[in-house]
Structures are given as C-alpha cells and as structure tokens.
Amino acid sequence: MTPQEAAVMVCAAIAVYAAIRVALEPDTLRKLPFLNVLSFAITGVIALVLPHPLGIVAAAAYFVGSTLESNAIASTYAGGLDRRE
C-alpha cells in the first residue's frame, strides 16, 4: 500500500465517521461542524483518487461550494441579520 492509498483510506474513514456523527446528532446547529468535516474529507478523496491536474480544480470547487452551502444553512437557521432596528 502506497502512502497515497493510505491517505485515501483515512479520508474515506473520516467521511463515514462524520456522516454517522451527523446522523446521531439531535441538535440541528451541532450537525453543521460535522457536515464541514465531511466536506473536507470528501475534498481529500476527490483530490487523491485521480492524479490529474483538473482534479485539483474539481476539489477546490467542491470545497468552496460545500463550505458556502453549510454556512448558508447555518446563517438562515440562526435567523440572518437583525433588521428590526
């Protein structure tokens, strides 16, 4: 097993662990950090599973998109800006 394959295996294990933690978490806001962990692990899998120059671009696009998504869910759930004053 090469070190790159070991890194892919570690990233996949972290992704499954984060998904299980998200599934078992009762509080909605506490789900979102584990969703971020899952996004980082999937980004690692995408970058390592195929050695191609465009794979880095795909990993960066997924990283930006998933971070934007979880931050949008968090800010909308928390109520957004307070515009009442």
Next chain:
Amino acid sequence: MQEGSIAVNEMVTVSCGALIVIGTILTIKESDPFRKLISLGIMIGGVMPFIVDRGLLDVAIAVALIAPLSTLFTLMICGRGEP
C-alpha cells in the same frame, strides 16, 4: 501493487456508497427542512467521488458549483421569515 490498489478502490467505493445510503435515509426520515438540507448535503458529498472516479472532472466541477446553488434557492423558500 495492483491488489492493494483494487482493495483501496473498493474501500472508497463502499464508503461513498454508505454515505449515499445514510444521506438518503436521513433525508426521508427527517421532518425539519433544515435537517433535510443537511442530509441532502451528505448525499451529494457521497455522489461526488463516483463522478471523479470515472474521469468526468468537468461534470464534477459543474455539479460542485450547481448543488450549493440549488440549496441556496431552497433556503430562500424555507427561510424563517419574520420572527
């Protein structure tokens, strides 16, 4: 070398399949729309390595940029509104 590579690819395939199954079951079972969106994020994260594994990197870039946009449009609908 070849045997190890096949085993690693199978483990990544099983892990991402488990992610898709977990995300789909959670999306069906949850009742709050925000929790449904979080579970949908898990499912899309499980789909992405399958697209990359076939070499469809342009499709992967497009999906990675379009999926959060669809989540944003869904969030506009199910926002909390006036407290």
